[in-house]
Amino acid sequence: MAVVHVSAHPLVRHKVARLRAADTKPPEFRDLVAAISRVLFLEATADLPLRPVPVRTPLADTTGEEIAARVGLVPVLRAGLGMADAMLQALPEASVWHLGLYRDHATLKPVTYYNKLPAQPDMDVALVLDPMLATGGSAVAAIDILKKAGIARVVFVGLIAAPEGIAALVAAHPDVPLYLAVRDEKLNDIGYILPGLGDAGDRQFGTR
Ligand SMILES: O=P(O)(O)OC[C@H]1O[C@H](OP(=O)(O)OP(=O)(O)O)[C@H](O)[C@@H]1O
Numbered sequence: 086m087a088v089v090h091v092s093a094h095p096l097v098r099h100k101v102a103r104l105r106a107a108d109t110k111p112p113e114f115r116d117l118v119a120a121i122s123r124v125l126f127l128e129a130t131a132d133l134p135l136r137p138v139p140v141r142t143p144l145a146d147t148t149g150e151e152i153a154a155r156v157g158l159v160p161v162l163r164a165g166l167g168m169a170d171a172m173l174q175a176l177p178e179a180s181v182w183h184l185g186l187y188r189d190h191a192t193l194k195p196v197t198y199y200n201k202l203p204a205q206p207d208m209d210v211a212l213v214l215d216p217m218l219a220t221g222g223s224a225v226a227a228i229d230i231l232k233k234a235g236i237a238r239v240v241f242v243g244l245i246a247a248p249e250g251i252a253a254l255v256a257a258h259p260d261v262p263l264y265l266a267v268r269d270e271k272l273n274d275i276g277y278i279l280p281g282l283g284d285a286g287d288r289q290f291g292t293r
């Protein structure tokens with residue numbers, strides 16, 4: 086059964102309120118996406134393995150630790166881009182694999198238009214990044230692609246999730262843990278999350 090982790094961090098709750106507000110303009114919206122993503126990244130990577138590493142301080146030799154897992158960040162275009170930038174600042178050694186998916190407005194089904202996964206991905210864990218988990222179709226499709234490419238360990242990190250999307254993702258990929266900023270109430274009749282924040286891609290990049 087999948088682990089569904091909804092952040093209890095006060096900073097996340099504080100920032101999500103501003104993220105939702107209709108009067109938040111793209112520059113502030115992008116800053117908020119980055120700030121929330123940094124907290125979620127820490128929560129989603131708290132169990133990464135470490136290995137010992139020798140360190141010479143100005144005074145003595147000692148043993149430190151370094152992250153032993155190869156981490157891939159997989160932003161789902163467009164809206165996942167801001168999340169990946171924030172996480173890459175925290176872990177610059179991570180690889181970034183871009184996946185282009187958009188949701189067809191009529192069918193609500195995901196359409197894949199770009200895939201920059203390496204031919205032989207050699208990552209230990211891939212974090213799929215998408216601010217919005219609505220019907221779950223896009224997240225399920227992104228994870229299908231990663232698993233077909235041979236990635237054994239996948240984690241989903243999102244900002245706002247509808248119960249319908251969580252259920253669809255857990256049903257399709259029960260081995261994939263979810264790290265979320267907030268679980269919302271429901272989808273409206275055209276597949277948008279309520280109360281949500283509108284279209285996360287448009288709000289980050291000023292397109293409408
Ligand atoms: O759970 P789902 O029902 O699949 O919906 C969620 C998807 O919709 C949004 O992308 P969108 O299609 O708006 O593309 P964009 O990021 O380019 O705006 C969002 O960023 C997710 O990828």
Ligand SMILES: O=c1cc[nH]c(=O)[nH]1
Nearest residue numbers: 219277278283284285
């Ligand atoms: O509410 C929603 C649903 C899908 N995609 C978004 O950007 N927002």
Ligand SMILES: [Mg+2]
Nearest residue numbers: 284285286287
């Ligand atoms: Mg969009």
